[in-house]
Amino acid sequence: MNPSPDDSGANDRNRGLEAPAAPVISYNEVVLDHFLHPHNVGELAKADTDGFVVVGDSSCGDQMKLWISVRNQRIAKIAFQSFGCPGAIATSSMLTVLAEGRTIEEARLITDDDVVEALGGIPAKKRHCSLLGVQALQAVIDDWEKRGRAPPEQP
Amino acid sequence: MGRIYFDYHSTTPLDPRVFAVMEPYFRERFGNSSSGDHAYGWEAEEAVDRARHQVAQALGVEGREVIFTSGATEANDLAIAGSFEAPNRGGSHLIISAVEHKSVLKTAAYLEGRGATVTCLPVDDEGRVRPQTVAAAITNETWLVSIMAANNEIGTIQPISEIAAICRARGVLCHSDAVQALGKIPFDVRSVGVDMASFSAHKLCGPKGIGALVVTDGARDRLVRRVHGGNQESGLRSGTANVPAIVGFGRACELAVAEREAEAQRVSALRDRLHATLRAALPELFLNGPSEDRLPGNLHLSFRCVEAESLALSLEDVAVSTGSACTSADNEPSHVLTAVGRTDDLLHGGIRFGLGRYTTEQETDEVARRVIAAVERLRSLSPLWAQVTQHPASP
Numbered sequence: 001m002n003p004s005p006d007d008s009g010a011n012d013r014n015r016g017l018e019a020p021a022a023p024v025i026s027y028n029e030v031v032l033d034h035f036l037h038p039h040n041v042g043e044l045a046k047a048d049t050d051g052f053v054v055v056g057d058s059s060c061g062d063q064m065k066l067w068i069s070v071r072n073q074r075i076a077k078i079a080f081q082s083f084g085c086p087g088a089i090a091t092s093s094m095l096t097v098l099a100e101g102r103t104i105e106e107a108r109l110i111t112d113d114d115v116v117e118a119l120g121g122i123p124a125k126k127r128h129c130s131l132l133g134v135q136a137l138q139a140v141i142d143d144w145e146k147r148g149r150a151p152p153e154q155p
Numbered sequence: 156m157g158r159i160y161f162d163y164h165s166t167t168p169l170d171p172r173v174f175a176v177m178e179p180y181f182r183e184r185f186g187n188s189s190s191g192d193h194a195y196g197w198e199a200e201e202a203v204d205r206a207r208h209q210v211a212q213a214l215g216v217e218g219r220e221v222i223f224t225s226g227a228t229e230a231n232d233l234a235i236a237g238s239f240e241a242p243n244r245g246g247s248h249l250i251i252s253a254v255e256h257k258s259v260l261k262t263a264a265y266l267e268g269r270g271a272t273v274t275c276l277p278v279d280d281e282g283r284v285r286p287q288t289v290a291a292a293i294t295n296e297t298w299l300v301s302i303m304a305a306n307n308e309i310g311t312i313q314p315i316s317e318i319a320a321i322c323r324a325r326g327v328l329c330h331s332d333a334v335q336a337l338g339k340i341p342f343d344v345r346s347v348g349v350d351m352a353s354f355s356a357h358k359l360c361g362p363k364g365i366g367a368l369v370v371t372d373g374a375r376d377r378l379v380r381r382v383h384g385g386n387q388e389s390g391l392r393s394g395t396a397n398v399p400a401i402v403g404f405g406r407a408c409e410l411a412v413a414e415r416e417a418e419a420q421r422v423s424a425l426r427d428r429l430h431a432t433l434r435a436a437l438p439e440l441f442l443n444g445p446s447e448d449r450l451p452g453n454l455h456l457s458f459r460c461v462e463a464e465s466l467a468l469s470l471e472d473v474a475v476s477t478g479s480a481c482t483s484a485d486n487e488p489s490h491v492l493t494a495v496g497r498t499d500d501l502l503h504g505g506i507r508f509g510l511g512r513y514t515t516e517q518e519t520d521e522v523a524r525r526v527i528a529a530v531e532r533l534r535s536l537s538p539l540w541a542q543v544t545q546h547p548a549s550p
Contacts, residue, residue, distance in 0.1 A: 027468075035468065041536055054538065061503060062462075065538035081538035083503075085464045089536065 027086060030120045035086040038093035040100065042079045043067055051144030055136045062088045062129065066096075066136040070144055074103050080136075087126030094118050095133035104141055110134060158472045159518050163358075163452050163511030164307050164335060165476060170360035170410060170512065173403045177362065180399035188396045189387060199398045206405025213408035214354070214369055215343035222368045222388045223401055227334045228258040229381075230353035230368035231301075233392065234330040235262045237378045238299050238351075239271060244377065246296030252276045252284045252313075253494040254306050256332055260490070263301075272296070281445040282311035282495050290321045299328045304336035304352070308491040308507060309444030310453025312340060319348035328377055334358055334366075338411025339419060339450050350374035356400065360512050361407030365400035368392075422510050423451035425519045429508060430454055432523040437530050439543065443497055443505050452510035457497065460540040461533045463504030469529035473522050476507040 027035070044052075044067035051068040062084030069077035078100050082092040094115050099107045112130040116122050122130065160168070180202060188203045190196025207218040214221070224230045238244055251263050253275050263273045274292045278284050284302055293300070300322050305312045315331050322329035330351040336342040338359040344352050351374055355366040370378060370391065384393030433440060439459035458466065463477035488498060492505060508522070534540040 032468075035465070036471075038536065063538050081536055083460060083462065083537040083539050085462050086468045088462075089465060 027090070027123065028120050031086070031090045031122055034090035034093040034119065038082075038089055040079050040093065040096035041081065043081065044069055044077055044079050048077060050147065051140040051142075053136055053139040053143050055132060055139055057084075057088075057128070057132045060084065060088075060128070062132055064088070064092055064132050064136045066133075066140045068099075068140050068144060070104065073105075074101065075099050075107055076101075080133075082132075084132075085126070085129065087122055087129035088132060090119060091115050091122070091130040092133045092136075095130075095137060099137055104144070107137060108141060110137060156518070156521050158474065159522060160474045161508050161510060161514070161518075161522055162474045162476050163509035163514075164450075164507065165509065166357045166363065167360045167511055168513060169362060169403075170407065172410060173361055173406045176406045177399040177403040180402050184398075186398070188398055189385060199396070202398060202402050203396050206401045209405035209409045210354075210367055213337070213412040214352070215345045216369050216371065219389065220344075220369050220371055222370055222391045223396065223404075224366050224368055224388075224392055225364055225397075226357075226366040227256075227332060227353045227355035228366075229392075230355075230366050231256070231258045231330075231332055232262050233368050233378070233381050234351045234353060234370075235259065235299065235301055236266060237381050237391070238328055238330075238374075239266050239269075240381075241377050241379045244298040246294070246298050247271045248274065248294055248296035248298065250274045250276060250289065250292050250297060250300040250302075252278060252302050254278050254282050254284075254308075254311070254491045255301070255303055256307060256334070259301055259303070259332055276302075278311075278494050280495050282306050282309050282491065283445070284313055284318065286314055286317040286321055289318050290325075293321070293325050293327055297325075297327050299330060301330040301332070304331045304333035304342060304347075305340065305450050306444070306491060307335050308489060309455045309495065310335075310450035311444050312336075312448045312450065315349065316347050319350075322350075323348060328374060335450060337408070338415055339452070341415075344369050344371065350377075356404035356407050359407050359411040362400045362403040365397055365404045367404070418512065419451040422512075422514065425514055425516060426452060426454050426508070426510050428516070429510075429519050429523050430456075432520070433526060436523075436527045440530075441497075441505075443492060443495065452514070454508040454510070455505050456508070457499075457503075457505040458530050458534075459499075460537045460543055461503070461530050463506055465533055466506055466526070466529055469533065470522070470525050473525055475522075476509070477504055 048069045049067050050070040054065050056063045065081045067079045068075050078096045080092050080096055082089050098110050112134045115130045184198050186195030186199035188199040207221050210221050211218045249271050251259055267273050276284055276288050302318050304315050319329045329349045331349045333342055333352045334355045337354050350371050352369045357363040380391050382393045387393055441457045443455040467475050467477050
């Protein structure tokens with residue numbers, strides 16, 4: 001077996017400076033609510049779908065499918081399915097809440113920080129979860145553009 | 156129904172019968188068992204002696220062979236690092252297994268940085284260490300083999316008697332972390348044949364903060380102390396005795412051994428009931444660990460397309476443990492599930508159900524009901540489940 005540097009004890013001066021054990025993960029009420037009762041779950045009917053994407057996070061195996069329906073440059077409907085930890089499901093749900101009703105331009109500007117802030121924070125170890133939804137949103141808008149719908153005017 | 160505790164491998168509630176005998180030693184009988192000059196000390200010493208005898212009886216050893224420690228982590232440290240530091244240890248080769256508790260794995264890694272070489276034996280797909288692999292790994296340099304008696308995650312019972320016999324024949328010290336075995340399966344140190352074994356009270360409805368290392372007479376001079384001071388515990392573990400905890404440990408051992416057979420039967424029946432209910436209701440569910448020779452209160456399952464932490468959190472007020480949780484960007488799965496080859500992406504870890512002394516049939520059925528509902532909900536959320544149901548496969 002390979003000793004990791006913090007286990008070897010070879011350098012006594014480093015003892016006591018080891019990284020603390022992973023903190024117990026606890027989610028706030030908003031995150032729990034979005035996990036237990038996620039918004040916009042499911043899929044959109046084919047006729048309604050103007051953009052669709054499947055994205056995966058290879059670091060933890062999370063996967064997300066995202067559908068949008070666009071009317072007048074606005075995300076009229078949005079739906080998702082996610083496979084992953086509570087952080088992945090809650091951030092997916094909050095992302096759809098933030099994106100619904102927004103113009104394509106506005107939706108393009110949603111960041112992972114916005115998602116985390118809207119959830120009132122998320123444990124540090126779960127921060128990466130919020131990236132997947134934001135990536136999915138960018139990709140689904142790309143897909144909508146590719147499908148030949150009028151791209152938004154550049155500001 | 157309020158909260159339901161299904162995490163008995165992690166810790167257990169204190170048995171009121173244990174607390175009852177401990178209480179006086181928090182109050183009027185607060186003496187230091189090393190104070191030989193007055194009655195306070197004498198009554199504490201007497202209590203420690205009595206408890207030591209109870210523990211020894213439960214384990215099939217002599218009282219002098221029981222070394223009280225703060226718990227199993229310290230007992231494992233004393234056995235492994237204490238025998239490494241003994242001047243007569245011989246070689247510097249240590250053999251452990253891939254499914255050991257962190258307290259063994261980390262102690263081994265620590266000693267590796269101090270000149271030891273460590274062989275970490277693989278296990279089969281049910282988590283079992285094959286005795287032949289132990290025999291094959293022993294060299295003239297091997298000073299110690301340390302293999303757990305039963306696994307804390309997936310409940311695998313190890314062929315520890317066979318492993319101990321191999322060690323004996325080769326003249327190598329044999330230690331076993333037997334924390335999960337005591338009170339669950341027969342574990343008589345002498346008939347199992349190990350030289351040393353670690354135990355912990357809070358796994359058997361005793362108090363936290365107390366455990367023991369059994370050091371059989373033959374192994375006594377192969378070990379040096381790790382904690383220096385007043386030479387308590389035959390000089391192997393200094394420090395004022397934790398009298399109330401020791402008293403509780405004694406009583407907890409007595410109860411666990413007396414009630415073991417009936418309890419094992421009752422708890423494994425509940426465990427089987429839970430498994431059968433889930434299996435009947437949910438497709439694509441996989442048992443981790445052995446189907447036989449398993450700890451009575453242990454059930455460890457993976458559900459395809461359901462991430463373990465999401466399932467645990469969906470159970471609302473049911474305490475279970477995730478075999479692996481995605482707690483970091485570099486998602487480290489459980490070392491035990493990895494060792495048994497359960498790394499399928501769609502399984503994403505597993506759930507450990509730990510049943511024990513106070514688990515009821517009503518609770519078991521309620522847990523089954525909540526698990527079924529939660530798995531169905533998470534699968535309906537999952538982008539993968541529709542694909543899987545069209546093309547089911549074994550992991």
